[in-house]
Amino acid sequence: MDNSPFRRIVLPALLASSAGFAALTWPMASDQAVQVSERLPEPFSRWADSALIPHQHKEFSIRYIGFAILSSVAIGIGTAEVMRSQQGRSQRRQSLLNEVLEAASDRPLVDPTDIDYAVATPGAEAAPPAETERPTVALDWSSLLQGTAKTSPPDSDPTDAGLLSTALEDHALYHIQGANQQQCLALAVEGAYYRYYRSRPDVDKAQKLVQQLQQQGKQVIATVDDNSYVVWVRESESPQQVVPWPRLTIAQQG
Amino acid sequence: MNLKTLEHLWTAFVEGERDFTGINLAGADLNHWSLARVDFWGADFSRANLTKANFRRANLKQAQFSDANLSGADLRWADLREAVLTGADLDAARLEGALYNARTQFPEGFNPSEASMWSLEPGASLATKDLRERDLGGADLTAADLSGALLVNSQLFGVVLKKANLLSALMGDSDLRYADLRQATLMLADLRGADLRGADLRGANLIGTNLRGCQLAATNLEGALYSDSTQFPRGFQLPKTLHHLAPGASLWGADLSGARLTGVDLSGANLAGANLMHADLWGACLANADLSGANLLGANLLGTDLSGANLNQTNLMQAIIDLPGERAPMVALNGQTA
Numbered sequence: 315m316d317n318s319p320f321r322r323i324v325l326p327a328l329l330a331s332s333a334g335f336a337a338l339t340w341p342m343a344s345d346q347a348v349q350v351s352e353r354l355p356e357p358f359s360r361w362a363d364s365a366l367i368p369h370q371h372k373e374f375s376i377r378y379i380g381f382a383i384l385s386s387v388a389i390g391i392g393t394a395e396v397m398r399s400q401q402g403r404s405q406r407r408q409s410l411l412n413e414v415l416e417a418a419s420d421r422p423l424v425d426p427t428d429i430d431y432a433v434a435t436p437g438a439e440a441a442p443p444a445e446t447e448r449p450t451v452a453l454d455w456s457s458l459l460q461g462t463a464k465t466s467p468p469d470s471d472p473t474d475a476g477l478l479s480t481a482l483e484d485h486a487l488y489h490i491q492g493a494n495q496q497q498c499l500a501l502a503v504e505g506a507y508y509r510y511y512r513s514r515p516d517v518d519k520a521q522k523l524v525q526q527l528q529q530q531g532k533q534v535i536a537t538v539d540d541n542s543y544v545v546w547v548r549e550s551e552s553p554q555q556v557v558p559w560p561r562l563t564i565a566q567q568g
Numbered sequence: 569m570n571l572k573t574l575e576h577l578w579t580a581f582v583e584g585e586r587d588f589t590g591i592n593l594a595g596a597d598l599n600h601w602s603l604a605r606v607d608f609w610g611a612d613f614s615r616a617n618l619t620k621a622n623f624r625r626a627n628l629k630q631a632q633f634s635d636a637n638l639s640g641a642d643l644r645w646a647d648l649r650e651a652v653l654t655g656a657d658l659d660a661a662r663l664e665g666a667l668y669n670a671r672t673q674f675p676e677g678f679n680p681s682e683a684s685m686w687s688l689e690p691g692a693s694l695a696t697k698d699l700r701e702r703d704l705g706g707a708d709l710t711a712a713d714l715s716g717a718l719l720v721n722s723q724l725f726g727v728v729l730k731k732a733n734l735l736s737a738l739m740g741d742s743d744l745r746y747a748d749l750r751q752a753t754l755m756l757a758d759l760r761g762a763d764l765r766g767a768d769l770r771g772a773n774l775i776g777t778n779l780r781g782c783q784l785a786a787t788n789l790e791g792a793l794y795s796d797s798t799q800f801p802r803g804f805q806l807p808k809t810l811h812h813l814a815p816g817a818s819l820w821g822a823d824l825s826g827a828r829l830t831g832v833d834l835s836g837a838n839l840a841g842a843n844l845m846h847a848d849l850w851g852a853c854l855a856n857a858d859l860s861g862a863n864l865l866g867a868n869l870l871g872t873d874l875s876g877a878n879l880n881q882t883n884l885m886q887a888i889i890d891l892p893g894e895r896a897p898m899v900a901l902n903g904q905t906a
Contacts, residue, residue, distance in 0.1 A: 559768070
């Protein structure tokens, strides 16, 4: 009912039309109109006086009433037109807002301007990885985040999302042991260790996770392979023990 | 939390979405909601009304439940590792089989063991437990007992299962990429269809293991043990670094320390100079085997058939053996049977 055309367009038009007609014919109906018109400032008093003429000269009243009817109809039509165009604009704005909210609801509740898209930069205090480390290229999250929010399947071309040269095989892997004595898989990027955090099935979910972690002040990178996207979080402290992942023997599978 | 978030949760949930990682539902009224198996990793339920909510098998890792009302909630088999439950009302909540670790924060005075929760830590006892379709990637389960456990279709990327007991475990279709399975016992385990790319299986026990359909590219199998009953993927070319355990096998100088070799038939095998330190040879057949110079320090030789074996200069120090006619097992000292 709140959004019905009657309430939004017809009713305001009827009210405006009625108000217009009442205002135009009020001087004819009121005995105190002359007194009131004298108190009005110029030019309103002059306009009111002219309207009082029909009260004294009844031959003018029929024409004047006709004028009042036409005027009130015009006011009503004009009001309806104005309301209609306003509603159209409002609907367009609402649909745009819905689109934005829908897109935003797919992402964490983060203001994109608050996100630090900068790629994690290792600190100088971090223990250097073994010399066997292969050259690595960190993920360009800025290009990823600017990309489409729609799901990209893992088997799609990763270059579409800006995920170039971030295959897990390109990184040096380690087993690190932190202060809690627990071991975990980690990779080294430019002197810093990044602990395995979570594997995500598609780029959209990986992107959301990275945004959440970055908002928590964590430095994050991600790697991609044909199965999934793996998110890694930088260790805040130097690990107590670092063991390089063994050089893998590639077994042939028929 | 705002109404839009709750509306989004409801709409997406009805449409079949089950991944709500990091969603903010602080202060929300979700009493009696059924959210079983939903992924709420890192979600915020602070001060939320979750009375009699159903979170069975839900992923609640790193979720915030500070001052939330979880009275009567069903949290059975939910993953509560690193979750914050301080100040939460867990009155009459069901927590059997829910996972936790040292970083899970419970309300004051709460004892997870009394609630029949399962600890996911190194050395954990999880034999025959149902852990299927879980995201346990990166967890440290060194030396854990997972014998007979159900781990089908689980996310185990980078999991540390070094020296874990996975005897007869069911791990089909699991993601075990870059898993650390060094010296793990996978004897009779079913890994059909599992992804083991990049995994480290050095010294793992693969006797009787079913590896059909497994992806073994770049899998390190150096020193792994296998037998004729081990089923490898079709067309898989066995690396020469694997140890074939069979009667008459040549295992000269092999490192079998800590290996679980219960009931294995190694009769007539050449184990000269082999390292069998702390190996479990319970019920194994080593008849006529050459164990000269082998190291059996602390090995379990209960019920082991050593008839006709060459024990010249064999180190049997602290080995557990039983003698004919003796009930209690004896411990060999200084290389001489007591």
